[in-house]
Amino acid sequence: MTTNRRLVRMSSPVGVVPAQGYSQVVTGPGRLVVASGQPAIDEHGEPVGPRDPDTQARQVFANLGRCLAAAGATFDDVVKLTHFTTDIGYLASIGAAWDEFVDPRHEPASVAIQVRALSRPEFLLEVEAMALVAP
Incomplete structure (x- = not known):
């Protein structure tokens, strides 16, 4: 179990296999911020890469960072990521991109989903992303 400010991250609750690179559970007090899925698109609506x-x-994490900032949150506040x-x-x-934006020890709860296609x-x-901002 690790803590970052007010968040508690549990990589291996009793009876659950330990997580590698993410947390099984993240909890803490605060205001919930939910950032919609961000694709690789720039501020002009053009695809990137x-x-x-x-x-x-x-580009996706740059977009997420801007969305979080607009709500008064940072990547340090992220408690859950969903990757499509x-x-x-x-x-x-x-x-690798996550590690460029955030301390690699910051391990939110996470899920990865392979999909047939995305919006474009x-x-x-x-x-x-889901984040908890300190009350």
Whole structure:
């Protein structure tokens, strides 16, 4: 179990296999912030990094960071990430981009879902976030 400010992260509750790179449970007090899934699109609505999961992942987290900031949150407040990807092999790109934006020891609860397609054919991945902001 680790804590970051007021959040408590549990990677291995009793009877649950220990998590690698994410937390099984995250809890804490605060105001809930939910950021919709962000694809690799710039502020002008143009796709970023077609067919490049590394570039797309960095753009996705840049977008998420802007969404969180608009609600008064930061990546340190994130308690849950949902990754949607057209190829589960892109998780390495998503993880590397996450590590560029956040201390790698910050491990929110997480799920990865491989999907047939996203909202536009050039999108390879999309990530949504839930955060708890201190009361």
